[in-house]
Amino acid sequence: MGFKEKLCLKGNSLFPLPVHPFNLQNDGKKTYAKWQYERGQDTIKFYLKKDSAEDMFLHKNVLDIGCGAGGKTLYYANQGVKKVYGIDVVERYEKESNALAKELGLEDKFEFILGDASNTSFNDEYFDTIIMNDAMEHVDKPLEVLNECYRVLKPEGKLYVNFPPYYHPYGAHLSDAIGIPWVHMFFDDDTLIGVYKKLVKDLPDGENRISFRIGKDNQGQEIFSYINKMTIKRFNNILPNTKFKVYYYNEVPLRNFFKPLAKAPIFKECFVKMVVAILKK
DSSP: OOHHHHHHHHHHTTSOOOOOHHHHHHTTSOOHHHHHHHTTGGGTTTTTTTSOHHHHHTTOEEEEETOTTSHHHHHHHTTTOSEEEEEESOTTHHHHHHHHHHHHTOGGGEEEEESOTTSOOOOTTOEEEEEEETOTTTOSOHHHHHHHHHHHEEEEEEEEEEEOOTTSTTTTSOTTTOOOTTHHHHSOHHHHHHHHHHHHTTSTTHHHHHHHHEEEOTTSOEEETTOOOOOHHHHHHHGGGSSOEEEEEEEEESSGGGHHHHHSTTTHHHHEEEEEEEEEO
16 A cells, blocks of 8 residues: 555545435445435425426426436436436446335336436427436536437427536545545545555445456546536536527535635635536427
8 A cells, every 4th residue: 555545545534524325225225226216306495596496397308317226317206297307327326226116106207217317218399397416416418418408308498507617526436435534636536546446445336446446448447427626617628519498507605705716716726615507408
């Protein structure tokens, strides 16, 4: 183990872990799907300043991109949708989401799709509403996903996007095991990969966590393959290359007292909690 890994592990022992669904599931407190379902309202709260839940869901065909275990998707199903589809690339989430759908009696309102959101099999102009809650930072091809959303949205349909920018305190998405805020600004990816693997390898779901977060590039080098390091600047550079109209846009600060920093170009990447956009076809 190298010096940087030892230093990171030592530092990590000083910080409590934020609440994380992987750990709640390991502790037998609740499944990932149930955790998602219980926080369904939180996944849309940033949009409610502009649109109501009825605007988003009532009698609508809805697509949830990056649905995970389907809990939040099933929350949307309970909001009066005509039908909601959840799409994700993780195969094991299909079983979890379908189990919760059956438990909630929502099988007729919900369907899990295993697939790539940049290339779906849906017909043109099929959806009224598309949601990308905490998904923009994960997709491999952000522009292609946005273009696919435009294709499958009906005229006047809306895409609801929110994501924490990469330099958010936990923007590295390692907080199930590493509690140091902004850890990815202090340590390189190779160090963090080594530390993360050491911290989770003996957990009941350790192998799943490692395979979920870590992959290899074309040269065989280990990388964090589950995030694309989406920044505010990058997102705003991508948007003009789509056909969408920006219906609503907001950058939510970490805390109210961070508002000045969240507005300052030099600091905003680190002090914005959530980028929120409603895009209209």
